[in-house]
Amino acid sequence: MSASHSANASTLERGYGSLYSPPSKRTHRRSPSHRTSAFSGRIPAIFSLVIAATLLILSLEAIPIAGAWGIDTLLGKNAPTALLAEHQLRGIPPSKYDLYKPQPDPKNGTQMTFVCLSGKQRIPLSALNDDYCDCDDGSDEPGTSACPNSQFYCRNPGHVPTFIKSNRVNDGVCEPECCDGSDEWSNPGACPNRCEELAKVARADRLKTLGSRIEGAKTRAELTSKGKELKKVKERELKLLKSHIPALERQLAKLEETKKAAEAVASASQASASAAEPASTAEATPDPQAPIPLSPPQTFDDDDQDDNLPPYDPAAALSVLSSLPSPPPPPPHQESQGELPEVAAWRAKDNELNDTRNKIAELEKFLGRDYGNGLEWAAVVEDGCIDGDHGEYVYTLCAFDKTTQRSKNSGGTVTLGHWGSWVAAGQGESGGAYAGMEFTGGETCWNGPARSVKVSIMCHKENAILSVSEPAKCEYHMQLGSPIGCEPVGLDELREAGEGAVVDQEAQVKVGEVKGKEEL
Structure with a gap:
């Protein structure tokens, strides 16, 4: 390697070092002058890097890098993050990759920057995930604990992704939410990857839940069928009862005429009987104002009581009781109440009409309810x-x-x-x-x-x-x-x-038992 090439690589690494290795942790904010000097010193390096990246993209359609941390390809859906290093994508969900794509500096097109998600700040691209909180909203440190108000995304391959608070990153504790151990990335191997194990348990739970749903859906279908049939029965019953009303009303009207006639005859008979009573009845009635005649006092000797009473004979007493005639049976209730048979017949028909009307009202109330889309609740109410x-x-x-x-x-x-x-x-x-x-x-x-x-x-x-x-x-x-x-x-x-099902001609899943599997 030539000295110039080594110098160039050294310059490139210094100017864009975040692409090669995570910077050391800092505990203070940089001053604006520091940022300015950093920008000016890195322009040649950034320019060289842009050229190299462009040539690389033109020669390859897809280059997988750091797949374990969320970068699948440099092109396609992940093209916006192609210029980001492995550690810079740490803690970012794929759904937000577009928000983290590098933006050219308006003042210097060759300088790439990151715009904080709040849109209020712009920082050098190298400051993304550098363990120093630059953005007020904490969006520049999704993969470190530098910003207290940010969140870390656990990919959990094969299981369910989730978020944890950034202050739990690299705290020496293996967070159960991050089954892939990515929350302790500063100490590789400290947290074993338990995602596959947890995924098996989750799959078994899902299968059990699906089994319950399938059985429940089968019962629901039965309730739907029962509810629809019940509605038809109630509608037929309602129609039949309504058809009886006119006939019952006519019968009741005739019975009412008969009742009135019978009541008129009974009233006339009672009046005639009252007029025919002998006048002696009134004469024989003593005057309540007349003095009551007094009888001479009689005396009774208590000492001679036993002599005045005949001897008690039990056999004779029983003989007298047995010789008495049996009392006549009580008259029917209606007659004992003085109700005419015609009145009783009218009352029975009136009760029948009222009962029919009440049943109609109950059926209309039942059929008027909202039992759900499938009328399942009609069966439940029944x-x-x-x-x-x-x-x-x-x-x-x-x-x-x-x-x-x-x-x-x-x-x-x-x-x-x-x-x-x-x-x-x-x-x-x-x-x-x-x-x-x-x-x-x-x-x-x-x-x-x-x-x-x-x-x-x-x-x-x-x-x-x-x-x-x-x-x-x-x-x-x-x-x-x-x-x-x-x-x-x-x-x-x-x-x-991970479970198949038999499908009928209508493409509906046939209900059956769903059994869990250890492996899908």
Whole structure:
């Protein structure tokens, strides 16, 4: 190697040393004059490097560098970061590579710089991840602990990527979130790579969850079918009952005419009977104002009581009792109440008409509810309420009606709320418009508001109240497990989980048991 070449390489390394090895840690900020001198001294080196990089890009379509730290190629999607060194990409998620692409200095086009993500500062490219906090927002140190408000990205190949706070980088502790050990990069080998091990556990958990979802989705499909059939039955029953109303009303009208006629005859008969009563009845009635005649006093000798009474004969007493005639049976209830048969017939028909109207109202109420897209909840309502035993209380949820809390000790029951409405899923949640329920207007707490309940519906093999909490006074949160909360499992999910599935002509996954595998 010639002396000039060595000098040039030495100059290049000094002017752009961050591309070759991480600089030593500094504990103070550079002054503006320091930056200025650094810029002016590195211009020839940067220019040489740009030329070399350009020639390299033209000769190769893709050059993998530092793949373990997030750089896959110099071209394609990673072209914006092609001029960054390995350590400069440390802690940056691939989704933000574009934000870290070098920018030419407006004052000197050959000088490459980094613009802080806040857009308020511009620093030399060599200051990126140099263990010194230059940007006020901390964006220049994603891979070190220099900036207290930055985050470090753990790639975790084969497992789930995550972020940790930058102050946990190189602190001598192997962070469990960084299963690849990249958080302790200053001490290679200190933290073993556990991503593959954790990925196996995660895959097994996913398969178990998918298995539960598949079973739940199967039950949900059955509930959907049952709900739709139930709706048809209720609609037929409603139509039939409504068709009976005109005939019942006509029958009731005729019976009412008959009742009125019978009541008129009975009233006339009673009037005639009252007029025919003998006048002697009134004459025989003693005058309440007349004096009562007094009889002469009679005496009775208590000492001679036994002599005056005949001897008691049990056999004779039984003989007398047995010779008495049996009492006549009581008259029918209606007759004992003085109700005419015509009145009783009218009353029975009136009750039948009212019962029919009540059934119609109940059916219309049932059919008028919003049971979800697949009418699954119609089947749940038909099966009855859902109970859950938690701690000192037994909770009951009756969909579209109310929720209650019963004390195991006192047996007292408190209404927590009456049906309010469906609660739609939040952003990033599943369940759509039917992700939860809300019950309001429950019994008022002592010196507090009326009780209320918010219900979150989760995937579960059967309907069950999984948990109940009271995050605020008299405001309850209930987790309701139900097959209705189980979303169908798609082919993509099964493939990602490493499990195949049989698909029918409609491209729907057939429900079956999903078994975990140790290796995908």
